Amino acid sequence: MLSIKDLHARVEETTILKGLDLDIKPGEVHAIMGPNGAGKSTLGYVLSGREGYEVESGSVSLEDKDLLDMEVEERAQAGLFLAFQYPVEIPGVSNMEFMKESVNAMREARGEDALSSAEFLKKAKEACKQVELPLDFLKRGVNEGFSGGEKKRNEIMQMIMLEPKLAILDESDSGLDVDALQVVAKGVNSQRDGKRSFIVVTHYQRLLDYIEPDYVHILSNGKIVKSGGPELAKEVEKSGYAWLKEGEVA
C-alpha cells in the first residue's frame, strides 16, 4: 500500500525527517508514537503534500504510484486521507456543501458520475450516525463553532464518507474525553475492512486501547528508532520516552 524509503524532509531551514523508512501493507494499522517534536505531524503533512514541507530526498509510493510527484488534491484523489489535529473553519460553507464537493471531486477523479443529492444525503446520514453526530450538523459551517470533540468526530465522518485507501489520523485523540475517544475509535474500526490501511499518530497509548494496531513504531529525531507489536505501546505508557534520550547518548 504505502512504501516510504529513506525520507528526508524539512520545514523552512530545519530538517525534521531524517531518513524515515516505513512499509504498510493493505489492511494494516500502524501506530506512530513519539515525543513532542519527533516529526509525527510533519510525516502526515509531508505525505499529503502540504506547502512548506519540502522533501530533500527519499521516495514515497502509494500503490506503486510516486506520491511525491503529485499535487495535494491528486494525492487525496489517489486515496490518501489526513484527519487533522486542528481542523480549520470555513465560515459560511456548510459541511454538506463541502462534503458534496469533496465526494464528487474524488468520484470524478476515478471516472465515476457525481452522486445525486438523494444518494449523497443517504451516505452522509449514515456517516453522521457512525460518529454519533446529529444530522443538523451537516447544515453547519465547516468546523464553525464546533467543539474540539465535534471537530475530531467530523474528521472521522469525512473519512467514512470518502472511503480512502490510506488514512492518516493525526492525534485524533488529543483533547478528547473517554466517551468521545470511544466514538472516534468506533468510527475508525468500522472502516477496517482488511484492505484499508491506517497510520495512527498519537502521543499516548490510550487511543490504542480502542484502535488496536498491528504495528507500533517509535519516531524520534526524524527516524523510526524502534518497531514492534502493540506491546511496545504499553512499554511506552509505562516508562515514557525518556529511555530514547539515553539510547541516543549511548
Add this chain to the structure above:
Amino acid sequence: MSEQIDQALERKYDAGFVSEIESETFAPGLNEDVIRRLSEIKGEPEWMTEWRLQAYRKWLKMDEPEWAHVDYPKVDYQSISYYSAPKSMKDKPKSLDEVDPELLRTYEKLGIPLHEQEMLAGVAVDAVFDSVSVVTTFREKLEEAGVIFCPISEALHKYPELVKKYLGTVVPKGDNFFAALNSAVFTDGSFVYIPKGVRCPMELSTYFRINEQNTGQFERTLIIAEEGSYVSYLEGCTAPQRDENQLHAAVVELVALDDAEIKYSTVQNWYPGDEDGKGGIYNFVTKRGLCEKNAKISWTQVETGSAVTWKYPSCILKGDNSVGEFYSVALTRGKQQADTGTKMIHLGKNTKSTIISKGISAGRSNNAYRGLVRMGPGAEGARNFTECDSLLIGDQCGAHTFPYIESSNPTAIVEHEATTSKVSDDQLFLCQQRGLDPEKAVSMIVNGFCKEVFRELPMEFAVEAGKLLEISLEGSVG
C-alpha cells in the same frame, strides 16, 4: 500567499467580445449643441432639453470628486462620444423579428436570450445596447397588471407627466459631479411604474451592454412604486475587452411611496481591465431611493467588474417606520479599485436600516467600504445595524473601511461590526486534502464568505452570482 491561488485567480473575462454592428455615433465632445442634438434625436419635449441644459451648466461649475480611495488618470470629457446607437435601431423595430439579428446574437452570447419563449420564465428584460434600449420583453403581460416597464426614452413620450413628476426628485440634477453629467447626457435606461396595491407579477431586469469604442454609457433608471405595491428589479452589465478606459456614469432613482417595497439587485460585471490595470470601465454611479411611510427599499449588489468603482446605493428613510437595506459583495482583483458602500439617511421615526457589506480583495487590488449612517433629529427610535467584512486573498491587496456615523437623536441606535480575514493556507490545504483543486477551493471559501448577501438575491440570480464569482476567480491551474 501561495502561487496556486495566484494561478487560480488568473481571470478570464467571458463577456469581452465586440459585436460588429454598424452604429451611429456622435463625434467626441460635449457642449450645449451636443445636448440639444441628443435631445432632438430622441424627440424629447422642450422641458426635457431645458432640464438637461440646466444640469450641464451646473456640471460645468463642479469638480470631479477626489475623496474616494481610488486613483485613476483624469478623464478627458471632451474625448468621449455621448451618443451611440446601432443604425438598425433608427427605424424603431416594432417587434423582435425586426431587430438586427446580430444584436440578438450579442445578448444570446451573453446568456440573455431575448425571445420570450426561451427566457427564464417570470423575468422581463429591457436590453440596453450602448445608448439605446433594444427591446423590452413581456410588455403585454406586464401591461395587464398595469405595470409600466419600458425604456425611459419611450416613457418621456408616452408618460411625460410621470417622468416629469419624479425625475430628479431623489437624485437632483446637481447632486454630484457624475449625477450632473448623467442628467445632461443620459441616453436611455429603464422606466418602471407599479400602480397602487399591485404586486409586480414578474422580476424585471435590465441588461446593459457597452459595445462601441470611446463612448460613455449614461443610463438613467427611474422606478416608482405607488402605495402598497411591490417590485423586484435586477440589472446586469458587461462590456467588451478594450485597452482604453470607458466611462459609465449612471443614475438610478427609486421612489417607494407609503407601504411600497422595492428590491433592487445588481450583478455588475463590466470589463475590469487586464492584469496590469490596462483598460476597463470606470463605474461612477449614483443610486438612491426614497422611502415614504412604512416603505422598504433593499439594495443588493454583486460587483465583480470595472477598473474603478465609485458607487454608494443609498436610502433616504423619510417616512416613519420605513426600512432600508444594503447587501453588497464587491470582489476586486488584478489592479481593480473599488470604493463602494451606502448611505442610510434616517429622517422618520422608528426607521430601520441594515448594512451587510462583504469586500473581497485579491491580486494588487484595493477594496474600500465607505458608508454613512445619519440619524436626523426626527429619527426617534431609529436603528441601524452595520456589518462590514473584508476577505483578503494574497498579501498585495488592500481592504479599507470608512464608516461615518452622525447622530442627532439620542434615542437612535447605531451598531457597527467589522472583521477582516484572510483565505488561509490552512483552509486551502484542508480543501485540497479533501480532493478539491485550489481554484474550486478558493471559490468555495469566497462563496461561503458571501452567503449572507447571496441569500438576498432572487433565486435565479443567486445561482448566477455564485457562478460569476467562480468565473471571476477562475484560471488555469498547474
